[in-house]
Amino acid sequence: MMHLDALGLSEAIRDKKIDRIELFKQSYQKLDQLNGELNAVITRRDKHALDEAEHFIDTGQPFAGIPLLLKGLGQSLAGELDTSGARLLQNNYAHQTDNFVKCLEQAGFIVIGQTNIPEFGFKNITDPELYGPAHNPWNLQYSPGGSSGGAASSVAAGIVPLATGNDGGGSIRIPASFSGLIGLKPTRGRVPVGPTAWRGWQGAAINFGLTTSIRDTAALLDVLQVVQPAAPFQTPLIKPSFSQKSKLPLKRNMKIAYSIESPVGTTVSADARQAVLEAVAFLNERNIQTEEITNPLSGSELMRDYYIVNSGETARMFEELEHQLGRSVTIDDMELTTWVIYQAGLLLSATDYSKTLSHWDQASAVMDRMFERYDAYLTPTTAYTAPRIDAELIDKATIQQMRHVTDLKKTERLDLIYTFFAKSLALTPFTQQANMTGQPAISLPTYVSATGLPLGIQFIGRKGDESTLLQLGHLFEKQQQFKMLFDSKQH
Template sequence: MDDLSALQMAKLVREKEVSSRELILDAFKRIDEKNEALNAVISQRQEKALQESEALVDQGQTFLGVPLLIKGLGQSLAGESSTAGSRLLRQQVASQTNFFVQALQRAGFIIIGQTNVPEFGFKNITDSKLYGNAHNPWNLDYQPGGSSGGAAASVAAKLVPIAAGSDGGGSIRIPSSFSGLVGLKPTRGRVPVGPSDWRSWQGAAIDFGLTRNISDTAALLDSLQTFQTAAVFQVPPFKSGFLAGLAKPLPKLKIAFSDVSPVGTPVSDEAKQAVHQAVHFLEEQGHEVEEASPDVNGVDLMETYYQMNAGETAAMMEDLAIGFQRPIKKDEVEPLTWALSETGKHISAADYSHALSKWDAAGYVMDQFLDDFDLYLTPTTAWPAPKVGDPLISPENQQKLAIIESFSPSAQQQLIYDQWLPALTRSPFTQQANLTGQPAISLPTHVTQDGLPLGIQFLAKKGDEMKLLRIGKLFENADQFKRL
């Protein structure tokens, strides 16, 4: 049953050809067989999941009885561990189920466990000190990506057909590229948030899922799209339905493309090849494709992104200190977390406000750019997955992180940029959509000569996920997807 899509599984359950219990037990069997090598799943809830499956009532749920893994970060389920991949929180248990997870349950999913993440989701690899490295099913010597790395490995290895993830700088799309999956980051405000976190990373971060096909992605978006009157960010619901929209013919589109890194870092020949193969395919399908890119200062934008990261981390550490009723010690968190927190202490309110204003300005530029083009095509990642054990930071900068308290505020911010540069070089194309709030999708269209997947990315106007799904369906129907 591991080759079935989530929609196919739900259909079998609804028609009583298989039970949800059977699907869940089958998923746990695959986890038992594969997870020792993958280290993708960090917790399981077999007894509770089976109880929930027995109590399941068919009320037309799209994903009736389908087993699902949620991310071990920011997707709280009452009574389950809530570690965020950090040793500091290894004993923490969620006191409530957040609105996103509630929506997954209303859609019919049965949650069977949680997936591996880097500490607090700060990396594009999954290597937390608490849980260890996740491994890529395509080649176990390589990373599946991050921060939704455990989710990506779980879906690529067919433990489950869909795994929930989140994306604050590419954390769904990067592991989708590295692991040969479909990874959609919806428009800011599209899916449920709250009740404890209403503007995660000031709206840069959003929850969704990783899948192996476009129909599951569209149906998941149908199930999760919402309009919350209490939410800070909102987008009008797509009332005609995303899954239904896949059946409509795709009009001829005008598509911009670029294979140039927005921060001036090198891009691999394989990533360029993936884009140019896509360009050739699109032209064969009758679409107009033109090399063009928006007039956005990528380096400047990344600096504001890191200012936000630092400020939010400092605030988080203050909240943790209040919760623990004591100061957080340096050795209780990983070096990057501590460095961000120390840097964030010196980010002024004015600096933070200016940073967010630059996000809005970039969002306007992108919106204007997409008045001229229907979609914008780039590589998802500039390089394929790094090897397990590669920290994507130089030894020199690793040492500097350990003494970041001794640096001036400006030197701290420069170190944050410098230490992240090797990781940013791997994936410089994804962050912009997080800061502008636009939807973006990674499609699994390329495999390198070394046998590693590499995705392409499309961006669209806010609220226009339908175009992304339809272009994805075009590639999928023409057998352009490369999957395990």
């Protein structure tokens, strides 16, 4: 039954085709069978979850009593570990359930555990020193991506039908591309935040999930969309619902812009180019206009701005942690990448930070003007298929520089971040811009390479217009363009 999506499982339980308790036992049996190789799940709550399933009251929730895995970063459930994949927090427990998780519980989900993440979510792969690397169920020698890598691995393997993630630079869409799943990053302000982390990298980071169907994606967005008066970012509610809008036909005379060139000037693989060109041909066959364009934004400059915000937010985070710990943190408390980002943040000025946010706003305005001409913007989700687990993404010379980051000046520290992320960014240069502009973006699993690894295509929409992205996803899905792991196994 686990090949069903989450809504399908909920329907099957209501129709007495499957027992809810049996469903939970199946999830845990799959965990027992697969997690030793995948290392996708880092905590389990077997007793609590089974008890909650036994006492679950079905009041018509869309996801009535469905097992769910939370990402082990930025999604707090009271009484459970809250480590962010960091050694420094390996014994840290959540004191309260955050608003995002509360909404999931109200929608009927029951949390069965947490998924693997890179330390503090800084990477596009999942290889924390605390837990070890997560593996891709398509091929265990490869990464499922990051930072929601454990979530992607667990859904692609069929442990759960849906898992939550968050996306501050592609952390839902990248693992969706690498693992053959649907990954939506909603519009900034669309889903619940708080009661502590209200801004999430100044609105760049947003919680959502990785799914296997458009209807699950739309229904999840329906239960999560909210207007919170206390939240710094607000997005109007979409009515009657995303579920209904996703099934509507696409507008007449739709026009889609597309690009297969990296926004930061790096090489794009033949697979990524082919994935987009096949999607363009598919759209053209259905009388949807497409036009190849040049990205109107300076990707390299925006990435430098992106690293400034990451660094500033990291310095603030460690200031709070030092206060809680009652001591200063050192290089031995964290992974080297985290240390360098933190040290860069310590030298930033308020002017640096304010100027960067202004650049983000200007970029958002540029992209909004582009959507006066186009209804969506198509790119590869990632420039390549997943990297191997043992891929060298930072060379030894750069690592040596990173160990001496405190000897460097402000600009040199920021340059070092760009340098050590260069190989990683070359793999995934297409996702970060939507985080900075606040636009919705979705990765669809439409392509599998000759080596048997998936690669997604990305549609970016105008702020507030997830509906068009879901309609496009529904079109590809209805015409059987999706390629997921359980499909490949059946053939």
